[in-house]
Every structure is written in C-alpha cells, then in structure tokens.
Amino acid sequence: MMKWMPLAMALALSACSSSTKTTLYQLPAGTSAATPVTQSALLAEAQLPLWVERVAVPDYLAGNGVVYQTSDVKYVIAANNLWASPLDQQLQQTLVTNLSNALPGRLVSAAPLGEQHDTLNVNVTGFHGRYDGQVVISGSWTLEHNGRIMRQPFNLTLPQQEDGYDVMVRTLAQGWQQEAQRMAMAFSSLKNN
Numbered sequence: 001m002m003k004w005m006p007l008a009m010a011l012a013l014s015a016c017s018s019s020t021k022t023t024l025y026q027l028p029a030g031t032s033a034a035t036p037v038t039q040s041a042l043l044a045e046a047q048l049p050l051w052v053e054r055v056a057v058p059d060y061l062a063g064n065g066v067v068y069q070t071s072d073v074k075y076v077i078a079a080n081n082l083w084a085s086p087l088d089q090q091l092q093q094t095l096v097t098n099l100s101n102a103l104p105g106r107l108v109s110a111a112p113l114g115e116q117h118d119t120l121n122v123n124v125t126g127f128h129g130r131y132d133g134q135v136v137i138s139g140s141w142t143l144e145h146n147g148r149i150m151r152q153p154f155n156l157t158l159p160q161q162e163d164g165y166d167v168m169v170r171t172l173a174q175g176w177q178q179e180a181q182r183m184a185m186a187f188s189s190l191k192n193n
Contacts, residue, residue, distance in 0.1 A: 024084040025066060025169045027091070030098040030177040047106040048145070049113035050099065050187070055091040055122040062088065066165060067128035069136070075128070081165045091124060091176065098180030103187065118187070119144040126155075127176075129168040133160050137175040141183060145190050152186060154179050 061067055065077035083090065092110055100108045107113060126138035140153040156175045160167050 020080055022080045022082060023165065024082055025165065026084040027094050027169065027173045027176065029094050030101055030173075030180065047103075049107040049109065049117040050103070050120060051112050051117045052092055052096050052099070052108065052110050052120045052122075053112075055088050055095060055124060057088045057091070057124045057127065061124065061127055062086070066169070068168075069128055069130040071131060078165070087127065088124075091122070091127070094173065094176060095122065095180055098177050099184055099187075102181055102184035106187075118146075118190075120183075127172060129160065129165075129172075130157075133163075134158065135160060135168060135171045135175060137172065137179060143187065143190075150186070150190075152183075154182065 060075060060077065063077055064082040065079060066081045066083060068076050068078065070076050096108050096110050100106075120141060120143050122139060122141045124137070124139040126136040129135050134157045136155075136157055138153075138155040140151060143150045156179060158171050158175045158178075160171050
C-alpha cells in the first residue's frame with residue numbers, strides 16, 4: 001500500500017495544477033466602418049505619411065497579464081488572463097489600423113515612410129479594468145509635423161456592459177478606437193506648410 005501512495009499523490013497534484021486554464025487576449029482592430037474624418041478635405045491636398053513610431057506603456061502594463069484595478073491604490077496583474085502578444089505592440093498595430101480607417105487619404109504605418117513624414121509617439125499610462133465596472137485608457141500623444149510638435153493628453157473611462165475579461169478587453173479596444181478617432185480629427189486640421 002505504501003508504494004502506491006507517491007503515485008496517488010502525484011496524480012492528485014497534477015489534477016489540481018491542470019484545473020487552471022490560461023486565456024490569451026488580442027485587441028480586435030477597429031472596423032472599417034469608422035467614420036472618415038473630413039475625407040474630401042484630406043483628399044484635396046497631399047498629406048505627409050504618418051509614422052506611428054512607438055506606443056509606450058509603463059512597467060505594470062508591459063507584462064503578459066491583463067491588469068485590473070481592485071481599489072483606488074491596488075492593481076492586480078492576472079496570472080491566467082494574458083495578452084497574446086505584448087500590449088505595446090497590440091496598441092501600435094491597432095492604432096495604425098484605426099488611423100488608416102479614419103484617414104483614408106493618408107498613408108499610416110508602423111515603419112518610417114521616406115524622408116518626409118509626420119511622426120506620432122503615444123505614451124499610454126492606463127489601459128485596464130477598474131473595480132467600479134469602468135475601463136480606463138489614459139496617456140498622451142505627441143505628433144511631430146513639419147518641425148513643430150503638438151502634444152495632447154487623453155483620459156477615457158468607459159463602462160463595461162457585463163463582467164468578465166472578454167468584455168473588458170472589447171471595451172478597452174472600443175476606447176482605443178475612440179481615441180484614434182480623436183487623434184485623426186486633430187491630424188486632419190494640419191496643413192503641409
């Protein structure tokens with residue numbers, strides 16, 4: 001009987017450890033149904049290409065785990081609900097897609113485009129769910145355009161319609177798309193002079 005005891009314990013421990021399921025999340029890109037920003041005005045004059053150079057996130061968002069704020073001072077990084085790829089890369093890729101949809105007359109890329117281009121850098125300080133059923137998207141963006149620099153902060157809070165990480169990630173993606181629309185509106189007012 002004693003020689004079967006280690007085998008029974010090993011099986012019991014492996015059963016306990018296999019009960020946790022890891023879930024991976026990817027931000028959905030915005031749909032092409034995004035409203036183009038003053039399309040006729042954009043097509044009327046040539047626009048410099050837009051290089052989305054980088055989207056930076058703080059250390060607490062840079063890990064694999066999806067972040068959830070449990071109180072005004074406490075954040076939890078999920079151990080089993082993880083980003084499928086680094087969050088900064090997902091934010092950059094979806095921003096390029098969302099800006100491309102919102103600015104159809106302008107070439108938007110995550111790589112430099114020729115010698116003359118506008119350069120966008122985004123610093124995301126908040127991209128997480130919160131204990132009160134809201135998601136938080138905050139930070140600032142900086143655009144270099146013809147030697148001038150424009151900086152704009154952003155701070156969005158959106159309600160989650162239901163509980164759960166799936167809904168939280170979809171709501172975060174919706175807010176990120178809304179911020180891309182605001183950026184596009186600001187960029188559409190720039191002239192190439």
